[in-house]
Amino acid sequence: MTTSEPARSYPGRRAPGAETLAELDEALIDCRACPRLVEWREETARTKRRAYADWDYWGRPVPGFGPPDASVAIVGLAPAAHGGNRTGRMFTGDRAGDFLYSALYDLGLANRRAATHRGDGLELRGVRITSPVHCAPPAN
């Protein structure tokens, strides 16, 4: 069965049927339920910050990061416009992430300090990072 475009745009309707966190994340990244946030995240991805002009911004909802069976949750507010909204991973590519992942590394909960982009090899142990708002909000 093919999921219709309206259903893909409003994953809250699909969420109750998700059987795994990966399925939920897969639905999440298509979400367009909040017009104001969708416009902002995509506008930011188009205009970019000069320092990241050569980046292809993520510009979509940013899913949680870390193992699904984690016993500890770290809950942020929302992705940063030029951090998670650029890299597609929570707290990745911004100064808050530099601090957070360095601390997690010191505690033995991350395998490296640096979080620069998805695919950088960063892995978390027993911790999952998420946020109640998955899109970068206007005016932070």
Ligand code: SF4
């Ligand atoms: S903030 Fe949440 S509900 Fe709103 S568009 Fe982004 S993912 Fe969807």
